[in-house]
Amino acid sequence: MPAGPRGAHSARQPTLTERARRQQLVAVTIDLVAAHGYAACSLQRIADAAGLTKGAVIYHFASKNAVIRAAYDAVIEALTERVGAAVTLAPGPAAAVDAYVGSTIGHMAEHPTHVRVLTEALTPAVDTGVDEDPASPERRQVLADLVAAAVSAGEYRADLDAVTLAVILNGAIDAVVAQTLADPGYDLTAATAAVLDMLHRTTAP
Known part of the structure; x- marks a missing residue:
């Protein structure tokens, strides 16, 4: 805090x-x-x-x-509020996973300064006072629970491993968002559609 x-x-x-x-x-x-x-x-x-x-x-x-820690916390809070609201409004479990992916990338697209703060704060070689791990179990569990709910509802195929899919999706989100740092003109709208298409093809019953 x-x-x-x-x-x-x-x-x-x-x-x-x-x-x-x-x-x-x-x-x-x-x-x-x-x-x-x-x-x-x-x-x-x-x-x-x-x-x-x-x-x-x-x-x-x-x-x-x-101050860096406070800035990081503010960025995380804004992202969490945006994603949480989108997931809550989703009409079903599979739609909630879509909402998680779309709102996470969408928030970063609208707040490019937040992307820089997250990248800088989580750089392993620099002591910024932020000790979170972007690959932490807590982060993937949120998405894994959404995936598991979609599996249980029969909206995803039954043999899916929820944790593995959550790791893959978070990795895809991180990759497309990070690309904007190297290429400010990178189209995150198209990237979001591509990630969701991959998700739908992978999970279809």
Whole structure:
């Protein structure tokens, strides 16, 4: 979780003004990491971009890694809300898997700065204060449960391994989204259609 203000302020709930300031700093950090990378994103640079002093930034976040962690959490929260809403509105189990794939790629297409933040924050060789693993069991289990529900409902073929398909789908999502970093003109709409076509051909009863 994001670090709270230090000292006597850490034991109380932040005020509305403090919450707004933290949100501003997180937004600025997302833009800076996306534009310049983690290595070039210093507390002073964050302060300058926000029009604040470095001390004002440190009041809200004790270190550079604390701000990066807060930015990462904000990106994950936005993605989770988007995907969760899409899955909830899906009319059935198989449609929920489609919604997961489409909304994940769609969210990243609409928020390219978030893609950069995720990539930078999860770079193994750099200590960013984020220790999540993009291949973690928790991540694949969410999608695996959706696949398993589609199998149980008879909408997918009965011999599918839900975990394996979840790993494959998450890998495909990561690959097409990552391609936009190398090629900003890459068509994610067409890529989404291709991933869904692969999914439908693989799962058809």
